[in-house]
Amino acid sequence: MKPCQVKRKWKAVYIQIAMGNYCGYFLEGREKLTMASTKTAFRGSRVVLEGSVEKACIVVENGKIVEILTGDSVDDINIEDYCKVKRKWKAVYIQIAMGNYCGYFLEGREKLTMASTKTAFRGSRVVLEGSVEKACIVVENGKIVEILTGDSVDDINIEDYCKVIDAGDDVIMPGVVDSHVHVNEPGRTMWEGYWTATSAAAVGGTTTIVDMPLNCIPSTTSLSALETKLKYAQHKCFVDVGFWGGIVPNNQDELVPMLNAGVLGFKCFLIHSGVDDFPAVTRSDLEAAMEILKDTDAVVLFHAEMDCSCGSVSTGEPKAYKTFLESRPEIMEIEAIKLVCEMCLKYRVRCHIVHLSSASALPLIVEAKRMGAPLTVETCHHYLSLDAETIPEGATEFKCCPPIRSKTNQELLWEGLRQGEIDMVVSDHSPCTPDLKDKETGDFTTAWGGIASVQFGLSLFWTSCQRYGFSLNDVVRLLCSNTAQLAGLGDRKGAIKIGYDADFVIWDPYSSFQITEGMVRHKNKLTPYCGRKFQGVVKTTILGGTTIHENNVLVRIPVGNFLLRNGEV
Template sequence: MELLLRSTRVVTPEGVRAAAVAVTGGRIAAVLPHGTEPPPGTPVEELGDDVILPGLVDTHVHVNDPGRAEWEGFATATRAAAAGGVTTLVDMPLNSIPPTTTVPHLRAKQAVARGRAHIDVGFWGGALPGNLDDLRPLHDAGVLGFKAFLSPSGVDEFPHLDRHDLDAVATRIAELDALLIVHAEDPDRLAGAPQRGGPRYADFLASRPRAAEHEAIAALVDVARRRGTRVHVLHLSSADALPLIAAARAEGVRITAETCPHFLTLAAEEVPDGATEFKCCPPIREAANRDALWAGLADGVVDCVVSDHSPCTADLKVPDFAEAWGGISSLQLGLSAVWTEARRRGRTLADVARWMSTAPAALAGLSAKGAVEGGRDADFAVLAPDETFTVDAAALHHRNPVTAYAGRTLTGVVRSTWLRGRKVTDHGTPLTGPPALTAPTGRLLER
């Protein structure tokens, strides 16, 4: 035993209980009774009533590095993640230049990330028109799965798949028994929606109708049913698609779904006109839709809650919703935002741990992550669940001080974050460890 963390509230797979967590070699050796005394000389971290959660696993993060590092980089993204209790993130293949669509491109991204990551980092590969023959090499090189768009992505270097391309990609990914994760909006429905532009949020919302999500998910279900592919719906915003996903799963289609903190905590009725820090695609919808997404989580139709942290420089958030970059910066705030709303709705920290750690770890195949139990990595988020704070965008650790949560009071303060038994943040401040250790110590993960 190299370390013992003791708390009256530890979130374990068996429930929340008083316990002492023993750490050896960066792994959880055992979860012991609270009063267990360690061998003489063993460091003990007394956490009182603060809650030990499994470190969050955020499988939907746009780091943008290399190529758009002025938007976000590995050092700043992982520092923000650690401050928010996230101990593992998986980087999306687009918004960096080059995108992660070939093995050389993957290696270029890994080279940039190496030595800069404060937490562990994995990588999704990209599935584009024309890169079908790159999928197996990327799979063999260790990507955790493949992302595709069914509508324009917003960047020229990452085009979307049409129905023919989707079928070919799904077939190849099924042969690999890999995972296909999909931005599901139908391009024809989007093209047919009113495109007024300007500062009114209502006009932007009308430009991204719920039917676009529903039809794209229906196409994804169809191809998954025919080809046997494992598929995952990214950032579900429309609750209208929940019955479709539930029915597909009931008949044996291998489909999972995620939603995001902003869809669970924000509502269209509250978005001020011109406030494009709230713009994302698909969009934040009405409060009634938000309630239905919470019901989907409670029913198990929605599996995961992940950030879709998609930052940009402040100048790209112009007050015209048609022209502004679409993306919500929330990497550091997801746990507190979700817990604020979850506790109001009678949900527990065990629920939050399942949605934000256990299920995303399982989705990405990261078997060492996602739970406080023997044999897993000693990754922890220590939370003061009853304390509140007001979000100051300028004090956050991601690169650009823009967030839809600015000025909001959230409940749940992350006291510290631990990566493989080593404290990496203390009250939101990144730590560099012993005097001889000056570089971040996150690892690059491969399948």
């Protein structure tokens, strides 16, 4: 670690840091080297001691608890007794953002001098609005405060920054915003959880996820269920996390309270969701919910399939993918999307179609938008990179709903992206335990439907982009900007702009890698992408100006925040 620059007549402040234990600070002065106190104090109002939870201060030295203070003495500790420099000068006070060693204060004989709290990120391929160019992004307090371009990038004075990260020819772009992730905590943490889902996201260059209201237990369909979910997610998120609420029959009175408590919008199903505690809504349920939400800026997300008795009840081979595909024909999506368009035009509530798989429905969507419907639509990486013709027999890791369709359909989805008819691309990360995939029998008709991919979205999309001529600016638009807008985060996420959160991914668009089970960070490793080779290697992920992942090494302590509609927590 390079020393922080302190502009004084003394040489420098060198800092030895054990992550999470900010002690052992050294000051090199005129005569000799002296070491500060090695004691660290951990204090709080809710410390769990033997038989009690109370205000306390735990004093630690050499990795052991050496003292426990309680009561009024907690507030009376002398901070100079901890990690203190024992010289005739007063003290060294240190402000640390984990992974970003800046903001050091030195109090000497005459005055207080502060090192810069600014960090610079520069490179020759920075994805800005409408361009990819040489740029330097200046970050302070987690926000972008300045963007330099042209010759000024090479002329910066590195002593004006506590740290300069030079990406060279690697790409610097906004962190991916994945607005469709199933984390499943609480209740189904054997499927996934916040710790594993968000660590996988971070390693893949995603800095924000929005968690779906199912398949956790309880489903997020009430204020109390939301409060439970927030409790379980605390201190487990490596990236920033927002939350969708759910619309189910007879919960319309819960919608505004959930909205006021911070959900970013609501999701509903027009067909059985796969779990009984998140039932599908009827037209009358939708009417009741839309009536309540029409005076808000909330968005309603639709799983747009309807059971219209049009799927075949096949007696075909259950291990054959064709058998499953015929049970979920495109007409099921088309009929559901007709209803979504009707509701959107009638109530003028923002509506969003999740995981579109059938390109046949695009004309309906285009026409509704032409008529003024506030309607958006997403598709998923698996629909753009996998096709029905190449799915092996019994390979149930490929099963999802709606299903992966033909290569011809896939080409039409890409054309929909090119024409702007499809607004964004997401993972729909929906893992489960291996036994639910029925790998032993290979039965597509009984296996759980869901694909795990939150770690690999950027590389999956970029690999396909090479074949279809999509640019880095297209990647940012479809994976970052538009997904942030959907979740109501478009004023702070999804772009490199002054005032926005300093969330970046630095990646090499030319290098390739093969996905192996050992590199998968989400809890259950089964994924249809294992063994496949993809282009685009993520090197560094930055959240709020702090490096949370670098060269496959993740920070040990989660630093993500909750992104609530009424403010960040």
